[in-house]
Amino acid sequence: MSRATKMQTSFNGGEFSPRMFGRVDQAVYEIGVAECENFVPVIQGPVVKRSGTIYVETPKAQCRLIPFVPFTTQGYVIEASAAAFRFYTNNSRIETAPGVAYQVTTPWTWAQLNVLDVQPSVDVLYLVHGQTSPRVLARTGAETFALSELVLKNGPFDDDNTDETLTVTADGTTGSITITSSGPLFVAGHVGGLMRLEAQDFAAITAWEPGYNGVIVGALRRSEAKVYYAATAGRSGTVQPIHTQGAEWDGVVVGKDINDKDAGGILWQYRHDKYGIVKITGYTSPTQVTAEVVRRLPDSLTSTASWRWALGAFSTANGWPSAVTIWNERLVLAKDATLYGSTVGGYDDFGERNSAGELTSDRAFRVPLPDPNPILWLAADQELLIGAANAEYKATRIQGEARPDIKRQSKYGSGQAKPCEAGSRMLFVQKAGRKVREIDYNYQRDRYQAPDLTVVAEHLGKRKILGLTYQQEPDSLVWAWRADGLLLSLTYSPEEQVKGWARHPLGGDTLVEWATCIPDPDGDRDQLWLATRRGGKRAIVRMAPLWEVGDSRNEAFFVDCGLSYQGPTAQMISGLGHLEGETVKILADGSPHPDRIVEGGAITLAESRASTVVHIGRGYSGRLKTLAIEAGGQDGTAQGKRKRIISVVLRMLETLGVSIGVQGLPSQPIEHRLSLDAMNRAVPLFTGDHEINTIGQHERFGQIEISSDQPLPACLLATIPVLETAPR
Incomplete structure (x- = not known):
């Protein structure tokens, strides 16, 4: 038999697909793992046990979370449920009175909220859905908001009418008027939309001339x-x-x-x-509507029928925009396969000509995609990135023109999920919901490319990925949630070539229904907020900060949907009504306490364990399993040969409460309490190497399993196994 020591110094390749378990020939194999559950790979190489989630509030109903960040030091989370918005800031809900949520009424159903597109612009949010007119949410004060209809002026309009037999007249030029057509033209769904009416010609009016x-x-x-x-x-x-x-x-x-x-x-x-604009306010018949004049009509339209007209691009009949962004100082809307851009600096102005009737580069534009491909999302980069059902495009500004040039970049197709901007790159979910792709510019090919970020972890997309959100500080993490409620993380630093996935099942089989990130009120990190469900219970929670070196033991928050008590020494802890009837994990003054059942919204600690800092919530476990170790044998590879792990040194940083084992055998807890340690004090966090001998038996894979079941921190730096391999 041959012996070898194989050290794994990095785990930031994340969890690999079983399809990768034989790829010992790939360099990335050295930094991957077979399972990474409730551990977060970090850019430097270690894995850190994910922190727990802090209970914030019970939502009104099933909800989506919308981030609203007017300033880097002021962030809001909007709880968007059917017909209502509620607001959170500074880690708590905005209320009009204790226990009474501040609320804004909205027009959207829950089904519509799922695909509602949102674009922030300082103190306002633009919100669009293809079945309702666009809205604007304005922050009117630190804790007040107003939702109103987005009123567009001067357009946009559909194509001009070309049927010279279908004419219109008006019975007035200002105020409330009636418009009559020569044939069937109108439907009830045109109400709320615009219409442009143009004079047939001005031949009957004398031309101005000088010196007359x-x-x-x-x-x-x-x-x-x-x-x-x-x-x-x-x-x-x-x-x-x-x-x-x-x-x-x-x-x-x-x-x-x-x-x-x-x-x-x-x-x-x-x-x-030569033309005027009206807003249709009422439907009378297919040949008649009432309207309000918003731009004075030519006088001749009251006496001479004109076939020169165009209906507004947006209405219930023609459809409303379903995607929105801000690009090159323009508000850009998308409906079906067409882009509509506002004038430069005039987000509500969609006039294509200036006051002199000229088509200048700062005016509004309307441009279709090269293919009839429904647009699902827009994202502003140096170019405008466009995600459609079957392809990805870029729109490039043309010098001296308003209308951009659109070219297809790739043909993967997208789902409804809004893309996620992570650093300098855009990430999007492919149309089937199984893959996450990054959009990056390839200078050699002079086009954007979209490589698959899930290529080594394709199994994680087996259940549809519903959305993405980016937590920039302190670690670069992309969070995703799936249709089955599982939370995923992607440690993402393309500059360091780090792209590592992990799974994060929440305690108590809790499901994630939405996720978003906003800045922490202190401004030194970003917060991850989650809308969750366990059985019939829903909760909005935020994840505690990832454990960092030097953090106080009292800050070790490793329970889910939990709350903390800090104050005078106490034995009974109340205020836990959201966990009623559940068995909870407890960390009291830095040490695990036996589980308790929440009764009457409270728990009682052991008499000898009354504490000043207590964290209580649903328990969860961290689990890391290495890939089959490749340390070589007497005649080449160690793969496929019987082997035994003789010993393992686990290098840890500020860690407690972990167990280690090998595949198929019970794990062994690592004991850190020394004989000199006082029994009535918390065991110090351990930093250093810990060796466990003779833990394995002969088998063919040689995998190490590390688990953390207690509500304590764990940071794993390296594994150093000694492997004994038999000849074939």
Whole structure:
């Protein structure tokens, strides 16, 4: 038999798929594990037991969590349930009175909230769903909010009508009017949408000309597709009127002009241009609707029918936008396979021409995808990234033009989950929900590429991945949740080539229904918030900070849906109504306490264990299992040969309460209490190497299993097994 010592110094490759268990030829095999449950791989290499979750509140109903971060030091979590928003900040719910949640009424059902798209912009959130008109949530105070309809002006519109037999007239040019069509045109779903009506032509109106003598008050003139009426009489000047509001002179009024001629000039009052805009307010019949004028109509529309019209792009009949982002100082909306961009700096203005009727680069745009591919999400980068049902695209700004150029980048397709911006890259869930891909620019190919981040952990996508959220500080972690309620983490640092997955089943078989991240009120880290369910009980919780070197024992929070008591020495701990009837784990003054059942919303500690700092909640276990050890044999590889682990040295950092074993045998707890340690004090956290001898028997894989079942911290730095391998 041959002996070898094989040290694994890093676990940040994360949990591998069983399909990878034979790939000892791959460098990544050296840093992967077979199971990583409730341990978080960190960039430096170790795995750290994930912290517990702190109970915040019981939600009104099944809910989605929406982050709202106006400033880096001020973050809110919105509890979005059917027809209502509730708000959390500074680790607690905003209330109008003790126990009474501050609430804003909303128009969305739970099914709609699942795919509601959200885009923040300082103190407001833009919210869109394809079945309802867009909304804006504005922060009106530190603890007050207002939800209103997003009112768009000057568009956007669908294609212009080309059927010259289908005409419209209006019975007025301002205020409330009735619009009548020559044939079936309207449906009830057009109510709430816009309509643009254009004059057939201005041939009946005299064109403005300079130096015309004999202008009378009230005379109409057309100029640059605009109509003006004379507020004064006399001879016209030499300055052509082009203004779009108010009144302006077209020449000098007194004295001589530059040609030493007598003064001339007319005060021209802007009346209207060639088109006007209305908002449809009521449906009468397929040929008649009522409307409110939002941009004055040309006078001729009251007497001359016109086939020059266009319906608004957004309405109940035509559909509402279903995706939103902000890119290049534009609000960009998506409906079906078309993008609609606002004017630069004017998020509510979708006018495609300026006041002079010109198509300039700062005006709004409307552009379809190259393929009829429904747009599911938008993400702003240097280019605009577009996720559609069957492909990914980029929109690139064209110098001097408003309309961007759109090119397909890949053909993976997306689901409804909003992409997650992690550092300098975008991550998205592929359409089947089984893979997470990162979007990164490839300079050699001059296009974006989207490699699969789950390629070595494809088994984690067996149940559909529903969403992603990014926790930047203190460790770069992407969190995902699946349709079966399992929480996943991805330790993500592409600069360090670290991409390691882990599973995080919550204590008590608790399921995760949504997750999001916001800054901690202290500003030194990000918080992970979860909407959870256990049986018929729902809870909003936030994960305690990941254990860091030097943290106090009293900060060791390793229970789920838990609460803490800090105060004078106490034996009875109350306020646990959300855990009523459950068996809970307890850490009292830094030491595990026997389990208790919550009765009447309280527990009672042993008389000898009355404590000043107590953490109580559902228990959970951390579990790490290495891949089959490859240490070589007398004639090559150790794979497929009978082997025995003779001893293991486990290198730990500030760790307590772990057990170690090998596959198929009971694990052995690692005892850290020394004979000199006082029995009435908590055992100090252990840092260093701990060796366990003769723990294995002959078998063919040689895997080490490490578990942490107590509510205590654990940080595993390395495993150093001595392996005895038999010849084949």
